[in-house]
Amino acid sequence: MRIAEVYASIQGEGQFAGTPSVFVRTTGCNLRCWFCDTPFTSWKPEGPQVSVADLVQQVDAFGIEHIVLTGGEPLLQPDSVPLCEQLLAAGHFVTIETAGTVFRPAPASLMSISPKLANSSPLRAGSADAIRWQERHEQTRSNHDVIARLIAAAEFQLKFVVDESSDLAEITDYLAAWPQVPGHRIWLMPQARTREELAARSNWLEAESAHLGYRFSSRWQIAEFDNARGK
Ligand code: SF4
Numbered sequence: 001m002r003i004a005e006v007y008a009s010i011q012g013e014g015q016f017a018g019t020p021s022v023f024v025r026t027t028g029c030n031l032r033c034w035f036c037d038t039p040f041t042s043w044k045p046e047g048p049q050v051s052v053a054d055l056v057q058q059v060d061a062f063g064i065e066h067i068v069l070t071g072g073e074p075l076l077q078p079d080s081v082p083l084c085e086q087l088l089a090a091g092h093f094v095t096i097e098t099a100g101t102v103f104r105p106a107p108a109s110l111m112s113i114s115p116k117l118a119n120s121s122p123l124r125a126g127s128a129d130a131i132r133w134q135e136r137h138e139q140t141r142s143n144h145d146v147i148a149r150l151i152a153a154a155e156f157q158l159k160f161v162v163d164e165s166s167d168l169a170e171i172t173d174y175l176a177a178w179p180q181v182p183g184h185r186i187w188l189m190p191q192a193r194t195r196e197e198l199a200a201r202s203n204w205l206e207a208e209s210a211h212l213g214y215r216f217s218s219r220w221q222i223a224e225f226d227n228a229r230g231k
Helices: 052-062 080-089 128-140 144-153 167-175 195-212 220-225
Strands: 003-010 020-026 066-070 093-098 110-113 156-162 186-190
Touching (some): 003 052, 003 220, 052 080, 110 144, 195 220
Parallel strands (some): 020 066, 066 093, 110 156, 156 186
Antiparallel strands (some): 003 020
16 A cells, blocks of 8 residues: 555544544545645655555554554555454454545444535645646545445544535535434534634634534644644
């Protein structure tokens, strides 16, 4: 698998926020969100190929139960299946972080799905690369069938990145297609790549989340480490 980094830290988002975990970050993504907080896995992907056996060995060396397979988009990589199978067999709790645009039968303890809204448009990056990606991004970012299969395959949470209050209507419309999903599985997170952005959006989004019956999630990797790589 092509891997950007493997490191131990604390989960920053969603229901396991605060949990010590090993992060296996794959590189390569089929989307180009303008606000991507790991551009070294998307806009400028970097990292070597690493075998599943080597990854399992690296992960086990940390001696930590929770593993987060993230990206980039980890489900683009066929080896996500044997990696997750082996980590689960070794007794780990495996969370897969995905945008929900591609299905692969990778087993997980928790499927953490972050569907991308219209607010993710690459055009806001303002580069020639962004213009090239816009059409593909828009065609790819929302895939109801894939999300249905991911939700059916494992325990799950849905996490939405909120940039402006106007995004909330889009989330409500989106979730109308999923009436069976209870509010406690739905997390709203501020769009932020810096502590300042996180603080500014957290102020109003926490109250709006409660009002709508969803959970609010901060992003502790930004609050604590200002989005420093590998933390
Ligand atoms: S889906 Fe995730 S990794 Fe891919 S570009 Fe968007 S934020 Fe970055």
